[in-house]
Amino acid sequence: MKDKEKRQQKVTDKPTVVPQLERIRSSHFITVYSDDTAMAVNPLGMKLFFGNIADVKEGKVVIEQEVCVCMSPEHAYNLQQLLERQLEKYQKTFGPLRAMPETVEVSSTIED
16 A cells, blocks of 8 residues: 555544533624515625615615624634524424515505
8 A cells, every 4th residue: 555545545434522511602792583585696605685674765665784793604604504503493383484475565664
């Protein structure tokens, strides 16, 4: 066996050790509620823009973006997997999620 193959074999023979995680909150940690998400993608990463419906003007819904979270495509994939698992658990506990309507009548006032 060649030296390079021996080194590769040694690396792959080691058992994988998963470290324990400790999550702490930074001094600038924030919580944001969002009812709108937009996304931008480029070859090096992804950006998720979280916002809220701020107003309705002349039949147009105005979204106020609150925060942007940037991540690598690999992290985005892990996030997608986490969301799938958690949504499945949620639905098993609380029932199916409501489907978003295809169209919504937009009004700037709530009538009695």
